[in-house]
Amino acid sequence: MNIISFLRSIFIVTLLLSSGAYGSSYNEIKIDEIDNRNNVTRLIVSVANIRGHFPEVVILVKKKQTTGFFLPKYNGKLVKPTKISSNKWRIEFENVGRIEKVYAISCVLADTSSRSGWSIEKDYQSLEYLDFYKHTSIKQSLYVLDDFGWKPTGYTYADLTP
């Protein structure tokens, strides 16, 4: 084995390892249906490739003429998507302003030991204080979720501009 083939094998192994870091925790997430009537939006989201872990779904809304993202609310309170079947989630929220895009993000939660014993619900309600409205790109929001222990495993969006 000469030096070039040795280096090449190291490169391939590194590549495989690095792709495995996220490839193994990827979830295909899709927005199946958007019902946007009477100032209320209802979404059906499906998540595929759930291998051994139980994802949570986070919805972020981008409004027209705003740069940041907003968590959906109903009657002024944050609403969390509800699991309606093994791979489908549903959420209903009020439209405050005109919606441009709706992002659906599947996340895997960090183990409970690093969540100070916070429940998933409390964790989700805490997302409100992470200032998503200040983020100019979805990437920034994904990083914040990741840092908060909600590791994004897939995301998608639906464009609602006519």
Place this chain on the structure above:
Amino acid sequence: MDIEKQETFLRKHWPAVLIAIAIAAPTTWTLAYQQYSLRIELLESNTSTLRKQVDNLSVKVAVLEEYKKRTSEKKLRIKPNEIEFDFENSESSLFTLSKPRIIQ
């Protein structure tokens, strides 16, 4: 100020002065009472709004402290292959295209 003139006026017209005082005093008192009530109401409302803000901020502080704690833990746990990842442009992209049925 001519005190003698005022004395004469009061001697002549004391019933009118009494009636005027009888009308003016309660009216002034009522107006003052209402004004203070309004000011107290406004102050109570301001206090309650600020109290809500304080509660909200204390929750925010707790969340941000937790966020800081988790980020610090992550900093300690970070592996070389997690240093940089591009969510949208690299092969390990997390993005999936959606073609939803839109009802509007």
